[in-house]
Each structure stands twice: as C-alpha cells, then as structure tokens.
Amino acid sequence: MVENPDAKLALVVDDSEMQCKILKNLLIEEDYRVLTCHDGARAVALYIEHLPDLVLMDINMPVMNGYEAAKRIKSLSPNSLAPLIFITSLDSDQAFVDGIEAGGDGILTRPFSPEVFKAKIKSIQRISNLYTQVKTLQQEQQQDAELAEQIMSGVIEARNFALDRIGIIKQAAALFSGDIQLTALCPGGNINVLLGDFTGHGLRSSIGAIPLSETFRVMTKKGFSLMEIIDQVNRQLYELLPVDLFCCVCCVTISSHERSAYVFNAGLPDAYIFNQEGKIKHKVESNHIPLGVMPGLLAHAQLQVFSVEEHDRVVLISDGILEARNHEGEMYGNKRFEYAAKQGFYQGDIPGKVFDAVNEFCLGRPQEDDLSLIDVPCDGWEQALTTGESAHSQAVSEMHDLYLESEPSWKWQLSLTGQRLALVNPVPMAMGQIQEIEGNGEHWNNMYSILTELYVNALDHGILRLNSELKNSAAGFAHYFMVRESRLKNLATGRIDISLSYHPLTSGGKMIISIADDGEGFDLEGFYKQQTKLKQVGEDKVMLCGRGIDLVHQLSEKLEYLDKGNKVQATYVWAK
The missing domain is CATH 3.30.565.10 (Histidine kinase-like ATPase, C-terminal domain)
Structure with a gap:
C-alpha cells in the first residue's frame, strides 16, 4: 500500500517489532503515514524531529519506559494537543491512572479488534481536529484583539494633551486595559483630566472607552463645565453599557488662573494633592457612585474645590495599585503608595517610582487588575492661553x-x-x-x-x-x-x-x-x-x-x- 504524502503522521513506539508492524498496517488503512521505534528515548528524539500528529506508546520498554517518554513528549508540546494513546497488556485500574497522569489522552488494552482500534483512532483524531480549530480561532481572535488594541490606543491615548508634562502610566492585566486615562485642554487655558476604571479588565471592560473619550474631548473643547461633562458621560454609559458594566472615575479641572483644582471622585481610591515639599495637602475621597449605574447623577453631586500653588501636583490612581498582592496575599495598600509617591516626588518621577515599588512588592505574582496612575502639575497651564x-x-x-x-x-x-x-x-x-x-x-x-x-x-x-x-x-x-x-x-x-x-x-x-x-x-x-x-x-x-x-x-x-x-x-x- 502506497502512503499518502499529505496524510497525517503517526509515531508507533513498541519494543516488539511484530506489534509495531500490526499497528502500522492498521494506521495506514486509516490513511496515516507511520514512523516506528522500539524504546522511549528514541521516541522522544523522533517526536522532536518530526512532530507527529499522533503517538501510540507501549508502557514497558527498554532505555526509557512509556510513562517517562510520554511526560517528555507532552512537555515539548504545551501549545498543541499531540494525542498520545497508550497500547498495553496491563489490564488494571492503576495502569489506566498512571497513563493519564503521565499525559496520555487514552489507553487501549490488548487484545483488541481492528474495529475497536480504528474507532479509538477516529475518536481521538476528531478531538484533535476540534482542538486545532479552536487554536486557529484563538489565534485569529488574538490578532483581531491586538489590532483593536492598537486602534484603541491610537484613538484614546495618542490624542491626550500635554503628554510631555503629565505623567501617565498603566499596566494592563490583560491585552485590553479596563482603565482609561484622558487629558484635554479647555478653551480658557484650564486642563481637564480623567482617570476611569471600567468593571473588570480585558476587551469587554473597554467597550465604553471610545464613547467616553470622545464625549470628554468634544465637550472640553467646546467649553462645557466639568460637571456638565460628567453628567453627559454618565448618561451615555448608562444607555450604552450592559447593566453589569459601569465605570469608576475621578475627574479634575486644574485652573492655573484661579489656582484651584476642581475634583469629582466617583468610586475610585482617594485622589491626592501634594505640595511642593511632597507632603499630602488633601486626600479627596469618593463621594458618588460609579458612572453608568443610574440614568442621572445623584442629587447631591458636586465638585470639591481646593486651592493649589505652584509646584503642587494632583495624583490619581486606580484600585489595582492599592489591591496588588504579594505571594503572601498581602495588599500593597495606601501607606506603601503614599511613601512611594513621596519618594517619586523627590526623584521627579512619581509614576515610575510607584510602579517600580508595586512590581517589587508583588515579586512576579500574576497581576489581578489593571494598574493606572496620572500625575499632573498644577502650574503653567495658563501659558497655553497667552501664547x-x-x-x-x-x-x-x-x-x-x-x-x-x-x-x-x-x-x-x-x-x-x-x-x-x-x-x-x-x-x-x-x-x-x-x-x-x-x-x-x-x-x-x-x-x-x-x-x-x-x-x-x-x-x-x-x-x-x-x-x-x-x-x-x-x-x-x-x-x-x-x-x-x-x-x-x-x-x-x-x-x-x-x-x-x-x-x-x-x-x-x-x-x-x-x-x-x-x-x-x-x-x-x-x-x-x-x-x-x-x-x-x-x-x-x-x-x-x-x-x-x-x-x-x-x-x-x-x-x-x-x-x-x-x-x-x-x-x-x-x-x-
């Protein structure tokens, strides 16, 4: 029988030449090309060289047994199914358990009929084909997500105002960040800043980012007040987002002309105002529910107003920073953040110092939430008006x-x-x-x-x-x-x-x-x-x-x- 050069490739591993020949013929009848060898070490070498689509593995063999060979083969193919079936005469529950723990995807106990063997091969191949389709879809989704993330970054972040003066840094827990950072120049020379944190993280959490950013920028450019912008953003998010998706925000207008900072905090951690010595002048707590939960703002909703001087700075953070955990499960917390921010103030890089401190604290533990920080100087914005x-x-x-x-x-x-x-x-x-x-x-x-x-x-x-x-x-x-x-x-x-x-x-x-x-x-x-x-x-x-x-x-x-x-x-x- 002539092998089809486009057929799938199988690797048969058995110390018996007769068993290898029998299994090879059965696989050829199922339109496979077949390699054979007689010990586990050789099987690993052939797998590395040829990357077969199917492996049939005996258990008791010289040089390296089937369990050890299976473990090594599976370790070489973490991103593919690489179906592996144990063929054995050991008819016991322990043999089945040991085979599965070694990485086997199934087991056939001799003696078996050709019909049972072929049915098993078709079953495992059907699963392998489904796995390949899923992986292909995942790769396409990943490519689409990466393209969408590039578009999102271009639409949102690249259009922010004064990126040379405002420190903005974020570290996403997934490809898409659920956090959004916006800055825009008001017609009168003031500057508007917004830090938002949508529910969760990933693509789903970022679907409100574009309408939010466009509303924020357009209304800022037209000269609407901060409360008018917040009210409109809340209405849009309420109408556009699913009921379980909302956005915690902290919005700030900084007026060099009035030497004032107007702050609205809806669900984010305290906003900080530092003086020129790096000391905390004000901590602005949240006094409103997140945006998008209700159709209108609460009746008591209003801005909090603070006097600011030259060299003061406003710092906004997402809860991902405070809730970052180390391997002992301990959260980073406010005190560590405030200490790191003060050190960053002295070094002239609050965002960099804070993120270095958080990452050092976590020591490589997987990130659970998006991390974001915005650092805004309170002086010099009136120059945009008088130029x-x-x-x-x-x-x-x-x-x-x-x-x-x-x-x-x-x-x-x-x-x-x-x-x-x-x-x-x-x-x-x-x-x-x-x-x-x-x-x-x-x-x-x-x-x-x-x-x-x-x-x-x-x-x-x-x-x-x-x-x-x-x-x-x-x-x-x-x-x-x-x-x-x-x-x-x-x-x-x-x-x-x-x-x-x-x-x-x-x-x-x-x-x-x-x-x-x-x-x-x-x-x-x-x-x-x-x-x-x-x-x-x-x-x-x-x-x-x-x-x-x-x-x-x-x-x-x-x-x-x-x-x-x-x-x-x-x-x-x-x-x-």
Missing part, C-alpha cells in the same frame, strides 16, 4: 479699519431667566455659533475666556450676589463654591442678556460682547480700590478674586461697564 499675544498686538496695530464704525455682518443674542440660569451654560452655545459661522481658530480660546469671565461675573455677583472676597483664601474659595452651588439649585428669578456682534476687518475681525443682568450692579471703582488694598497687604498674600477682570482687560481691546455696572461690553480683536 502669541505679542504677535496679536502687532497685527492689531496694523488694522487701519479697527476704529471705523461699521455694520456687523451678523449678531447673536440669548436671554436666560430664572431656573434656566442654573440649568443652561450659554458659553459653549455661543462658541459653537461663532465657530459654525466663522470656522475654527486658536484666537477663539481668548474669546472663550472673555465670554466666560463676563458671564460668570454677571451670574455670580449680579444674580447670585456672591461676595468675591470669599475667594481670598483657600478655605474661603471652597466655601464660595459651595454657596454658589446651593444658590444655583434654589434660583427662581433673575435675567441675563448676552449679545455678540461680529465686525469683519481687513486683516482679521472684531467681536463686541455685551452682557447685562438685572442685579444690583457692580461697583467697578470700589472693586479696584479693594484690589489695591489687598495688594498692599504684601506679595505673599494670595488673591484668588479679581484675576478674571484682569484677564479680560489683558485680552480685550476695550472694556466698559455701563449703567450701574449691570452691563459690560468688551471688544475683542484678532488678526488672521
């Missing part, structure tokens, strides 16, 4: 038609009253209208800052009647924010009118911004007197109020307060 101002001023000086009266090419107006003042943020609406008509441009960042400061002043001081002097201390600023949130929730009266008037210029454009409220008015002269008084206290006195008006003065070509201070008009000019 290019000298060039802007030079261009403005060349606009000969700047002060000529002209009809606006378009106007936009909006009036908000009563509870709508608490529910609607008109700044992103206004900026969206501007960009829809005039297109995108970096100069709109300054426009956003002017519009935001003037609207917030009208709302806070004109409608809510908040005293800005509260913001002259860290504790006072937090109290100011708390009172503001309380008054907004109970707001029933009041009115603010916003008007934008666009005038095209030869080399750029001019926008006249007018905002009026029906409050008691704003004493501009008194404000400047108070500012002068505060500055005379000394250079070490931190003044958290008044910077908004100073910023608007710097960015505007002209700033006027009319009536009793109820109406303000700013003229912003830019060059193409």
Whole structure:
C-alpha cells in the first residue's frame, strides 16, 4: 500500500517489532503515514524531529519506559494537543491512572479488534481536529484583539494633551486595559483630566472607552463645565453599557488662573494633592457612585474645590495599585503608595517610582487588575492661553479699519431667566455659533475666556450676589463654591442678556460682547480700590478674586461697564 504524502503522521513506539508492524498496517488503512521505534528515548528524539500528529506508546520498554517518554513528549508540546494513546497488556485500574497522569489522552488494552482500534483512532483524531480549530480561532481572535488594541490606543491615548508634562502610566492585566486615562485642554487655558476604571479588565471592560473619550474631548473643547461633562458621560454609559458594566472615575479641572483644582471622585481610591515639599495637602475621597449605574447623577453631586500653588501636583490612581498582592496575599495598600509617591516626588518621577515599588512588592505574582496612575502639575497651564499675544498686538496695530464704525455682518443674542440660569451654560452655545459661522481658530480660546469671565461675573455677583472676597483664601474659595452651588439649585428669578456682534476687518475681525443682568450692579471703582488694598497687604498674600477682570482687560481691546455696572461690553480683536 502506497502512503499518502499529505496524510497525517503517526509515531508507533513498541519494543516488539511484530506489534509495531500490526499497528502500522492498521494506521495506514486509516490513511496515516507511520514512523516506528522500539524504546522511549528514541521516541522522544523522533517526536522532536518530526512532530507527529499522533503517538501510540507501549508502557514497558527498554532505555526509557512509556510513562517517562510520554511526560517528555507532552512537555515539548504545551501549545498543541499531540494525542498520545497508550497500547498495553496491563489490564488494571492503576495502569489506566498512571497513563493519564503521565499525559496520555487514552489507553487501549490488548487484545483488541481492528474495529475497536480504528474507532479509538477516529475518536481521538476528531478531538484533535476540534482542538486545532479552536487554536486557529484563538489565534485569529488574538490578532483581531491586538489590532483593536492598537486602534484603541491610537484613538484614546495618542490624542491626550500635554503628554510631555503629565505623567501617565498603566499596566494592563490583560491585552485590553479596563482603565482609561484622558487629558484635554479647555478653551480658557484650564486642563481637564480623567482617570476611569471600567468593571473588570480585558476587551469587554473597554467597550465604553471610545464613547467616553470622545464625549470628554468634544465637550472640553467646546467649553462645557466639568460637571456638565460628567453628567453627559454618565448618561451615555448608562444607555450604552450592559447593566453589569459601569465605570469608576475621578475627574479634575486644574485652573492655573484661579489656582484651584476642581475634583469629582466617583468610586475610585482617594485622589491626592501634594505640595511642593511632597507632603499630602488633601486626600479627596469618593463621594458618588460609579458612572453608568443610574440614568442621572445623584442629587447631591458636586465638585470639591481646593486651592493649589505652584509646584503642587494632583495624583490619581486606580484600585489595582492599592489591591496588588504579594505571594503572601498581602495588599500593597495606601501607606506603601503614599511613601512611594513621596519618594517619586523627590526623584521627579512619581509614576515610575510607584510602579517600580508595586512590581517589587508583588515579586512576579500574576497581576489581578489593571494598574493606572496620572500625575499632573498644577502650574503653567495658563501659558497655553497667552501664547502669541505679542504677535496679536502687532497685527492689531496694523488694522487701519479697527476704529471705523461699521455694520456687523451678523449678531447673536440669548436671554436666560430664572431656573434656566442654573440649568443652561450659554458659553459653549455661543462658541459653537461663532465657530459654525466663522470656522475654527486658536484666537477663539481668548474669546472663550472673555465670554466666560463676563458671564460668570454677571451670574455670580449680579444674580447670585456672591461676595468675591470669599475667594481670598483657600478655605474661603471652597466655601464660595459651595454657596454658589446651593444658590444655583434654589434660583427662581433673575435675567441675563448676552449679545455678540461680529465686525469683519481687513486683516482679521472684531467681536463686541455685551452682557447685562438685572442685579444690583457692580461697583467697578470700589472693586479696584479693594484690589489695591489687598495688594498692599504684601506679595505673599494670595488673591484668588479679581484675576478674571484682569484677564479680560489683558485680552480685550476695550472694556466698559455701563449703567450701574449691570452691563459690560468688551471688544475683542484678532488678526488672521
């Protein structure tokens, strides 16, 4: 009988030449090519050389018995089934148990009929074929997963802002990480940061990462507040994710301009604010359930506000760091993290030091959860806003038609009253209208800052009647924010009118911004007197109020307060 060169290859191992011949002929009838040998050591050598699809192994043989040969063969094929059947005359339970423990996939006891032998071969081959199909599918899934992970990384991580200044590090427990780290620049020069930890890890846990990241970036770019972004993210996750999948998040807005950090922690470990000496200034506990659990945020949901100084740092971590275990089952915990973070502060590398310490603590124990850390400096972000101002001023000086009266090419107006003042943020609406008509441009960042400061002043001081002097201390600023949130929730009266008037210029454009409220008015002269008084206290006195008006003065070509201070008009000019 001529062997088929494409047939599967079998290896028959028996110290009896007659038994080898009988088994070989039976296998050839089943369309196998066959190798034979007469001891276990030779069988191992032939297996390494030819990698057969099936092995038939006698137990009692010279040089190396069948049990030992089977163990070595199985150790050489950890990623394949390599079916191995023991052929023996030992008809005992112990022989069967020993064969299975040695790695055998079955046992045939002599004497047996050719029909029984062939049925056994077909059965084991059917299992082998299924195993091969499963392995092929697994490889295809792995390739697809690796491609998807590359796409995810490109969509999410590669688009993060200021990767040269913000320390971001993660260590996934599987190919896909259930953790997500996002950073984005706000139009006014603030920076938004988000650390998220989806339920579990792997591909399933990361399915909400793309919608979360897109919502976070788009709304940040349009100038929505952090609470508005969080509320929208929660609604999206609730609608998109299965009921057993949700996301713990910690979100932070860092404002160099206000020297403040706004923090919202929903289910993650404490967020840390370190001072310039590496000491812990604040530990911000979670005060909200994870996002995606309920259709809306809890009624008490609000930001926590903290005063920050130059060289302060905000550090966010996932629970995978604190819950990492060593071989004794002991968790890494807060104290070890805080010590490692402090050492990293001194060495200028908090993420690197913390991860080195965690890995050293675990000593190679398999990782149970994703590990993530974000380290954000609290100073220097306002530079993103003021870059290019000298060039802007030079261009403005060349606009000969700047002060000529002209009809606006378009106007936009909006009036908000009563509870709508608490529910609607008109700044992103206004900026969206501007960009829809005039297109995108970096100069709109300054426009956003002017519009935001003037609207917030009208709302806070004109409608809510908040005293800005509260913001002259860290504790006072937090109290100011708390009172503001309380008054907004109970707001029933009041009115603010916003008007934008666009005038095209030869080399750029001019926008006249007018905002009026029906409050008691704003004493501009008194404000400047108070500012002068505060500055005379000394250079070490931190003044958290008044910077908004100073910023608007710097960015505007002209700033006027009319009536009793109820109406303000700013003229912003830019060059193409």
